[in-house]
Amino acid sequence: MPVTQHIRIDHGSAVQLAASAARRTALDQQLAGALPDRAAVLASELAGNIVKHARQGSLYIQPLPLRAGVEVLAVDRGPGMADPEQCLADGYTTTGTLGSGLGAVRRIADEFTLRTRPGAGTLVSARLGDPARHSPAPTPAVGAVCVPAAGESECGDAWGIAEIDGVRTAIVVDGLGHGAPAAEAAGLAVRCFHRDPQLPLPQLLKTMNRALRRSRGAAVTLVRLAPDGVEHCSVGNVRAQIVAPGAVRTRFGGQPGVVGWNMPEPRVQRIAPEPGTIVLLHTDGVDTRWAHDPSPFLTGLPAALLAGALVHGHRRTRDDATALAIGQARRDT
Template sequence: MTAHVPVDHYSAVQRAATTARRAALDQGLTGALPDRAAVLASELAGNVARHAVGGALYIQALPLRTGVEILAVDRGPGMADLERCLTDGYTTGGTLGSGLGAVRRIADEFAVRTRRGTGTVVSARLGEPGAGPAPGAPGVGAVRVPADGESACGDSWGLDVRGGVRTALVVDGLGHGAPAAEAAELAVRVFHRDPGLPLPGLLHAMNRALRRSRGAAVGLLRLSEGGVEHCSVGNVRALLLDRDGARQRFGGQPGVVGWNMPEPRVQRVPAAPGTVAVLHSDGVDASWTGTPTPFLTMLPAPLLAAALVHTHRRSRDDATVLALGPPRREA
């Protein structure tokens, strides 16, 4: 689950650093890495506290490998001179490191996008040395936060990457809290038992497993060179996004997996280079798909997931976004 740290006061800087250090330790990072995670969070939270409004950090385990990811999102003025801000040593306050340049240097993977009058989104990832993502793995962004006041998240997600085939899952347990979380996690475990099954077969397996649970909405996407397949029951949204907006929206079938699931139907569309696939629960307001801004549509997958949750989340519900960008190429 993603730790959400609102940056509404400078005291949030220490809270963000503590949260990042704990997340790194929980992931088994050793040596100086937990302290480096704390520096990353401190720098990013400090930047938000000093220069922006409506900002937060999202801190979580890395997708696809062991490590920690720190995401910073704000609705501030944006950076007028991004290159200057990325210069190592450039800083406007006394934080643990020396500005965004230090964040870029310390992180294994770093991405930032900013726009005047819109805000800034940053991703900093840190893992064990030499354990970076393999070439061919997709750019992955995922954020999973519980409803306000809840300690458990009734949403979850899963991803399987095998050669050129990527199979993605987002599941939304009915309601929220612990019973919904149990249903969602059960669906994820079933998914990982045999993720190469045809998509209807995966849904049937989940339907059998969830019969004694709350039940869930389930969305599945499979991407390969042959195209994109989609299969969904319930209110998990799925779409293909390019720089011009939503290229393809997929509709889910009505029903509840585990209770009254219809016979699953598969939708197939051709693949297009550069397309980003997005799955999200209804804790994210789907109205964003109507007229997404150019700033949003051009975000890489890790930044897109964070921006959607931060900007379009319904705080009274669990919210999960999984975004898959194009596969990584050889260096």
């Protein structure tokens, strides 16, 4: 399961730790040649930027969604950038260094997304894949972060996504409890999902219900994004909403129950698509109060950054936390 490595950048020594984690993730993803070293440079430059300029910053390092590769997501609550393009220019510096950090990151990454707000911080997603195995930059409208509870080595949350003929189907799972038993239940659900993600959503849930009968059980939410609309099917307390710039437009309601134990007959909710909206799913490790009065900056973030901003800013550390943000697939896929 694609679990995120969370590295707090609170000291200069964290820069090397982040670089090593990014290189290891790239090797695990079987990136060839110089690509693991380039992944390490992405992490090193982004971590170093936080050390020099920001506060309360972290790197989230993980495999890419939908293709082999590595993502380095940097989030901080620092002063932000008054002029992002100037900060990306080679040679620009406010600390007397060479001034090649963010510019180097943008050159090396095959997907680069940056948003900043003066006084509120900066978010950067830098993604690197293998051009010999996949065309570059096919998935900018997907972002995810999945981290275990504080003190746990295994994560009881999991997520997955499949894209077939321009239709995206996604799952977020919250295994009951924490640790290995919860991780086992969540993993079973995601493996069932990937066997045939094109099945009708209620049938997918029924297949998972059978597979999880000897497990802890789980809360499961499924969504399907097609050109003609969004489908939602959910049992348990994994939240789902549609986010647009400036607002949370729609909150889907999940059915009470536990997949694997006392699952009700699944039902599907459908809504028409709206241009520019993002479907956002998250487990209860993310405090739901974020949606009561969200800032326009948060709701206006692209999918590649929204999940990271949500987990970084609204995580409950005593629980596993997962957020998955999905936009519509490109029409030419």
